[in-house]
Amino acid sequence: xxxxxxxxxxxxxxxxxxxxxxxxxxxxxxxxxxxxxxxxxxxxxxxxxxxxxxxxxxxxxxxxxxxxxxxxxxxxxxxxxxxxxxxxxxxxxxxxxxxxxxxxxxxxxxxxxxxxxxxxxxxxxxxxxxxxxxxxxxxxxxxxxxxxxxxxxxxxxxxxxxxxxxxxxxxxxxxx
Numbered sequence: 001x002x003x004x005x006x007x008x009x010x011x012x013x014x015x016x017x018x019x020x021x022x023x024x025x026x027x028x029x030x031x032x033x034x035x036x037x038x039x040x041x042x043x044x045x046x047x048x049x050x051x052x053x054x055x056x057x058x059x060x061x062x063x064x065x066x067x068x069x070x071x072x073x074x075x076x077x078x079x080x081x082x083x084x085x086x087x088x089x090x091x092x093x094x095x096x097x098x099x100x101x102x103x104x105x106x107x108x109x110x111x112x113x114x115x116x117x118x119x120x121x122x123x124x125x126x127x128x129x130x131x132x133x134x135x136x137x138x139x140x141x142x143x144x145x146x147x148x149x150x151x152x153x154x155x156x157x158x159x160x161x162x163x164x165x166x167x168x169x170x171x172x173x174x175x176x
Contacts, residue, residue: 001028003038003112006099008087012038012112013101014073029075029110030133040112041071041135048132052079052123058161060120060168061146063088068142069115071135079128080104081121082158086146088174089116096174098153103130118146120168122157145171 002015018025028034032042050059061084064070074083084100102124103109113119121130148164149155150173 001031001034003034008085008094008097008099008117009092010114011085011087011099011117012040014110014112016108016110018108027108030073035112041114043071043135044133045136046134046138048134050130050132052128052130052163053126054163055123055126055128056159056162057123057128058120058148058157058164058168060084061086061118061148061171062120062168063116063118063144064136064139064142065144066115066142068136068139071115072113072119073110073133074103074113074119074121075108075110075131076103076105077129077131078105079123079125080106081123081128081130083111083121084119084155084157085111085113086118086153086155087116088118088146092116096152098155100155118144120148122159122161124158147171147173150174 016027018027086098087094
């Protein structure tokens, strides 16, 4: 795996290193030792799958507050998404800054999202599937969200959402 830290400290794009032959390829998508070498959280408590029927479906921007903050490793296993994350950490010099990456079944790219980041994605294809490895279980009382198009973040989404649930569309803007 190739770990590339983004401009937001602690958040990484992870590229698989496929070994190809006539059958296809083989690659590691998780290795505790590799993650530890980069100082990343290696606790995994839950794996989730999100299937999205329609292109331009938006999910997010979600996070959990401490003590139930979540580290996530996100990969698109079918189709393609634009994945965005926002640094929500109160003492971070990059607070409210964002980064994003296209994740697809073709590029096999993953995002490592540390605790304290809001996360969301916009599907770029019909029938997209997203797999998450998460450091802690879902804790409803700790769940939070911020508006996907909050001007404080200025996320440059590649398209306007066509499918978004009421909760995600009506999260509040952040209070600077």
